[in-house]
Amino acid sequence: MRVALFLTCVNDTLCPDTGRAVVRLLTRLGVDVDFPMAQTCCGQAHYNTGYRHEAEPLARHFAEVFGEYEAVVTPSGSCGAMVRELYPRMGERARAEGRGDFLARTLAPVVPKTYELTEFLVDVLGVTDVGAFYPHTVTYHPTCHGLRALGLGDRPRRLLEPVRGLELVELPGADECCGFGGTFAVKNADVSAAMGADKVRNAASTGAEVLCAADNSCLMHLGGTMTRLRSGMRPVHLAEILASTEEEPAV
Amino acid sequence: MSGTFVGMPAFPEAARDAVRDTTLRGTLRHATHTIRAKRAKAVAEVSDWAALREAGKRIKDHTLRHLDRYLEQLEAAVTAAGGTVHWAADADEANRIVARLVQETGESEVVKVKSMATQEIGLNEALEAEGIRAYETDLAELIVQLGEDRPSHILVPAIHRNRGEIRDIFRSEMGRWGRPAPEGLTDTPAELAEAARLHLREKFLRAGVGVSGANFMVAETGTLVVVESEGNGRMCLTLPETLISVVGIEKVVPSWRDLEVFLQTLPRSSTAERMNPYTSTWTGTTDGDGPRVFHLVLLDNGRTDTLADEVGRQALRCIRCSACLNVCPVYERAGGHAYGSVYPGPIGAILSPQLRGTASDIDASLPYASSLCGACYEVCPVAIDIPEVLVHLRERVAQGGPVTRDGNKVVLRPARGHGAERAAMRAARWAFRHPGALRAGQRLASRTRRFHPRTLPGPGRAWTGSRDLPPVPAEPFRDWWQRTHGGKDGGR
Numbered sequence: 001m002r003v004a005l006f007l008t009c010v011n012d013t014l015c016p017d018t019g020r021a022v023v024r025l026l027t028r029l030g031v032d033v034d035f036p037m038a039q040t041c042c043g044q045a046h047y048n049t050g051y052r053h054e055a056e057p058l059a060r061h062f063a064e065v066f067g068e069y070e071a072v073v074t075p076s077g078s079c080g081a082m083v084r085e086l087y088p089r090m091g092e093r094a095r096a097e098g099r100g101d102f103l104a105r106t107l108a109p110v111v112p113k114t115y116e117l118t119e120f121l122v123d124v125l126g127v128t129d130v131g132a133f134y135p136h137t138v139t140y141h142p143t144c145h146g147l148r149a150l151g152l153g154d155r156p157r158r159l160l161e162p163v164r165g166l167e168l169v170e171l172p173g174a175d176e177c178c179g180f181g182g183t184f185a186v187k188n189a190d191v192s193a194a195m196g197a198d199k200v201r202n203a204a205s206t207g208a209e210v211l212c213a214a215d216n217s218c219l220m221h222l223g224g225t226m227t228r229l230r231s232g233m234r235p236v237h238l239a240e241i242l243a244s245t246e247e248e249p250a251v
Numbered sequence: 252m253s254g255t256f257v258g259m260p261a262f263p264e265a266a267r268d269a270v271r272d273t274t275l276r277g278t279l280r281h282a283t284h285t286i287r288a289k290r291a292k293a294v295a296e297v298s299d300w301a302a303l304r305e306a307g308k309r310i311k312d313h314t315l316r317h318l319d320r321y322l323e324q325l326e327a328a329v330t331a332a333g334g335t336v337h338w339a340a341d342a343d344e345a346n347r348i349v350a351r352l353v354q355e356t357g358e359s360e361v362v363k364v365k366s367m368a369t370q371e372i373g374l375n376e377a378l379e380a381e382g383i384r385a386y387e388t389d390l391a392e393l394i395v396q397l398g399e400d401r402p403s404h405i406l407v408p409a410i411h412r413n414r415g416e417i418r419d420i421f422r423s424e425m426g427r428w429g430r431p432a433p434e435g436l437t438d439t440p441a442e443l444a445e446a447a448r449l450h451l452r453e454k455f456l457r458a459g460v461g462v463s464g465a466n467f468m469v470a471e472t473g474t475l476v477v478v479e480s481e482g483n484g485r486m487c488l489t490l491p492e493t494l495i496s497v498v499g500i501e502k503v504v505p506s507w508r509d510l511e512v513f514l515q516t517l518p519r520s521s522t523a524e525r526m527n528p529y530t531s532t533w534t535g536t537t538d539g540d541g542p543r544v545f546h547l548v549l550l551d552n553g554r555t556d557t558l559a560d561e562v563g564r565q566a567l568r569c570i571r572c573s574a575c576l577n578v579c580p581v582y583e584r585a586g587g588h589a590y591g592s593v594y595p596g597p598i599g600a601i602l603s604p605q606l607r608g609t610a611s612d613i614d615a616s617l618p619y620a621s622s623l624c625g626a627c628y629e630v631c632p633v634a635i636d637i638p639e640v641l642v643h644l645r646e647r648v649a650q651g652g653p654v655t656r657d658g659n660k661v662v663l664r665p666a667r668g669h670g671a672e673r674a675a676m677r678a679a680r681w682a683f684r685h686p687g688a689l690r691a692g693q694r695l696a697s698r699t700r701r702f703h704p705r706t707l708p709g710p711g712r713a714w715t716g717s718r719d720l721p722p723v724p725a726e727p728f729r730d731w732w733q734r735t736h737g738g739k740d741g742g743r
Contacts, residue, residue, distance in 0.1 A: 149625060
């Protein structure tokens with residue numbers, strides 16, 4: 001199977017460790033993963049801020065770059081939801097605006113074959129025990145677009161539970177938004193910060209060392225809040241936990 | 252606090268004070284979390300909830316698609332049953348009609364059933380200007396009215412008040428409006444409810460005119476429906492000689508059978524009750540029973556314009572249950588007043604900018620008052636995709652585009668203050684279409700990373716005021732991938 005990693009622009013620029021973790025993990029599971037160098041951004045920030053027309057060329061670019069692969073894997077619930085939920089909607093809107101079927105037809109092929117990482121592992125590869133070792137106490141925050149737009153359900157939990165050495169503790173108010181919300185974080189900074197502080201306090205109340213999520217944009221907001229509040233916790237992407245082994249443990 | 256929303260600042264500014272008010276945060280957190288949990292339990296009991304939700308959505312969509320036909324059917328049925336139907340294009344017209352109808356009875360006061368439509372048009376203030384006093388009889392609306400306050404929630408408009416504050420308002424204000432609060436009133440719920448009961452009872456018995464809204468209007472029979480918990484609404488609907496109901500045109504449903512769906516989904520979504528305690532229905536007038544004169548004022552006030560928008564029209568499905576407010580993390584922290592409208596929370600954020608337009612600071616800022624977490628859509632009993640409409644309205648604000656205003660198609664220009672953002676979005680789009688440019692930017696960020704400050708000046712403070720910036724790595728992923736051939740060369 002020809003599998004492409006869509007890392008996302010945020011991870012590529014700011015969180016290369018997550019990208020390396022996905023590559024290690026998938027390679028360990030026997031997947032030959034490619035990183036098409038022409039990839040950039042799915043257009044989510046443009047779309048959600050109200051610049052749908054600016055997002056369209058980025059969506060077309062995505063479809064060009066990833067069209068030839070059999071599966072596209074992304075370690076981001078929100079970018080995954082952008083492709084799967086909002087690309088079809090962009091096509092429909094273009095049609096409703098009298099611009100024909102071109103956009104819908106261009107984007108359609110990549111929609112069903114784009115998977116968020118936990119979906120790819122559980123649904124496509126059919127694994128939940130990925131042979132990971134991570135001797136830490138971890139609490140898991142299900143990010144909103146993964147939870148509600150993609151419906152990831154208990155996939156992340158089923159992947160975390162078999163990890164050796166890992167103690168998973170329940171996060172109070174887990175399904176509440178962390179307050180990142182893309183440009184919301186700066187447009188409504190006070191409310192966003194209050195939501196982030198509440199999430200960090202809930203996470204700290206579990207006694208866990210690590211707050212895990214499957215989306216680094218939320219973790220960037222929570223991590224920045226954690227160091228500011230001196231909570232003593234650290235944010236870690238799920239992929240980095242799943243990639244960690246006894247031979248090559250994550251730091 | 253004044254009783255008006257006119258001239259409200261933009262949402263972020265209005266929310267700032269609420270976020271810092273720890274008493275208010277505590278009150279809102281407790282109230283919303285309690286009702287959130289109760290609603291979840293009440294909904295989980297219903298095995299066919301998903302089907303009811305879909306049915307509610309389809310009934311509303313069907314009715315809205317044929318709204319002209321159902322409204323004319325309703326008018327004919329109400330008229331045949333002895334009522335009089337009035338059509339109001341906007342708030343001013345509706346207020347003028349109601350004031351004239353009250354004046355024609357010779358009365359100078361009215362008792363009111365809790366109603367969002369009359370709050371929306373500012374009826375109480377309009378009547379006061381005509382020398383007519385309107386008494387709110389819903390307990391929470393009474394608290395808001397006595398406190399010269401504004402509602403902050405659709406279902407529980409005094410949600411921002413705790414028991415102690417309510418006792419103080421009753422003690423100091425009831426006497427000015429009628430029967431004073433009993434001596435030595437405490438803040439126990441039973442005593443507060445008794446004080447309200449005594450205060451309101453004399454108004455019910457005296458009133459010649461009742462004013463209401465309606466939750467539903469049944470087109471086939473001309474029947475209006477009010478759903479409530481306290482029974483005060485039924486007092487207003489049955490005791491006065493004259494009843495005037497002001498109802499938004501989107502409240503019509505085709506038949507009695509359609510109520511089957513909403514009378515299940517509305518109480519469970521709003522108060523978490525399996526069935527609401529009082530469901531009042533009336534059809535025109537009945538000899539020897541209830542009001543002898545009945546007027547129905549059908550209110551447009553931006554609804555037809557909203558209906559013209561393919562994406563935004565789903566907001567008109569709303570049955571005003573408030574479930575979206577109770578699950579919203581933004582509402583929980585910003586409170587209802589920050590939304591600058593009688594419709595706060597997620598539904599307000601998509602309804603107000605459509606009913607009122609996006610010209611004012613507050614209305615242009617409401618579509619951004621959401622992290623797009625989707626909790627509102629998940630609980631909505633008529634499946635309004637609120638995040639979808641929010642993004643659609645952001646587009647309207649940031650980019651302009653075609654809208655319908657007062658029945659005319661116009662093309663809006665982009666709102667002021669979005670120029671820098673628009674330029675940044677365009678620049679980002681250009682860079683993302685040119686991977687080489689993106690890479691150059693990434694490398695520049697990586698190589699200068701030791702010089703990056705921890706806090707940013709200017710607009711960047713919105714991030715670094717409460718959060719540290721993420722550290723920039725030594726090399727972007729794509730450089731590592733190329734250098735190590737995807738890790739195959741052993742590079743880490």
